[in-house]
Amino acid sequence: MGRSVKAPIPFEGAYVRSVLPRGKPKDIALDATLRTAVLFQERRGKGRDQPLIVRPGDIRVKWRQRKVGRCVLFVVDASGSMGVQAQMRETKAAILSLLHRAYQNRDRVGLVVFQGIRARLVLPPTGSVDLARRYLRVIPTGGKTPLASGLALGLATIKMERLKHPGERALMIIVSDGRANVALNGEDPLDDAVMVAKRIWRSGVDVLFLDTEVDPCAFGYGWDLARIMKATYLSLEQLDARRLVSLIT
Numbered sequence: 714m715g716r717s718v719k720a721p722i723p724f725e726g727a728y729v730r731s732v733l734p735r736g737k738p739k740d741i742a743l744d745a746t747l748r749t750a751v752l753f754q755e756r757r758g759k760g761r762d763q764p765l766i767v768r769p770g771d772i773r774v775k776w777r778q779r780k781v782g783r784c785v786l787f788v789v790d791a792s793g794s795m796g797v798q799a800q801m802r803e804t805k806a807a808i809l810s811l812l813h814r815a816y817q818n819r820d821r822v823g824l825v826v827f828q829g830i831r832a833r834l835v836l837p838p839t840g841s842v843d844l845a846r847r848y849l850r851v852i853p854t855g856g857k858t859p860l861a862s863g864l865a866l867g868l869a870t871i872k873m874e875r876l877k878h879p880g881e882r883a884l885m886i887i888v889s890d891g892r893a894n895v896a897l898n899g900e901d902p903l904d905d906a907v908m909v910a911k912r913i914w915r916s917g918v919d920v921l922f923l924d925t926e927v928d929p930c931a932f933g934y935g936w937d938l939a940r941i942m943k944a945t946y947l948s949l950e951q952l953d954a955r956r957l958v959s960l961i962t
Contacts, residue, residue: 731773738772745773782819783882784838784874785811785961788867790889790925791828792858800888800925803957805849810958812842824849825870827863829856830895834866838874860893861905868913884919884961887944890926891934903934910941920944921961 731745750771757766789804791797804824811822822845823838836848864887871883893902897909913920922944924935939946 728775728777730776732776734772734774738774740775740777742773742775746771749773782821782840782878783884784821784823784871784878785884785886786823786825786838786867786871786874788825788827788832788863788885788887788889790858790860790863791826791852791854793828793855797854801852801854804888805852807957808836808845808849809842810955811961812840812845814958815840821874823870823874825863825867826852827859827866828854829859830862831859832863832866834870838870857895858889858893859895859897859902860889860891861897861902861909862895863887863889864906864909864913865897868909868916868918871918872916882919884921885913886921886923886957886961887938888923888925889935890924890932891936891938892926892932893934906938907941910938914942922946923957924948 728742731742746767747765750765750767753768753771754766757768759766787804787808789801791801808822808824811820814820815822819840821838821840822836823834824836825832826835827833835852836845839845867885867887871885874883875881891906893906896902897905920939920942922935922939922942924939924946926932926935936946938944
């Protein structure tokens, strides 16, 4: 799940191999073309002092690849639930660790937190470690749990990033116990969260759900939401910055 994707882009990226042209040759691979032509010089009657005889069938073109970056967006419960400070500490550490590795892969990392009555985009997706440190310095915690708002803002942020960076893959990492007590549309808070979870699934975004409930058997809200989103599900003991980074890179 977490490696950068490589996509063929005409005339952009690194020249990785040569291929036969489709249609009119463009971006000719001179080295491969000459290597092919050399194989047939005797058959073509080339003399010692004559130039290399190149035929249309010898022509090869360049196949290029460039790394397509990825947007990793954390959506984190910062409400008054138990252990939120430890969760936030590990989340911040994971974000900074990912950003230290992001330069070569052209990845960007962002953070949405939800607490009180709504969610906020605390760190817009960025590849800058310095910018992330500045944004992550103070994050408010405590209060109620507007889970549906957090999921909705996470999805909206990723959709916006897709418009800005076409072809970029996205990974949403949700850190929550799946409980909700603030509605998005004035209805049932959990029903609203389920509604948004279905939208996330339909969007095709890759999701990693880190369930912070101490005993998942007690309610299982996180497991249910992860199942709806077709997310990879991990429990609280795996919320360790080093382990988390190794899982998604």
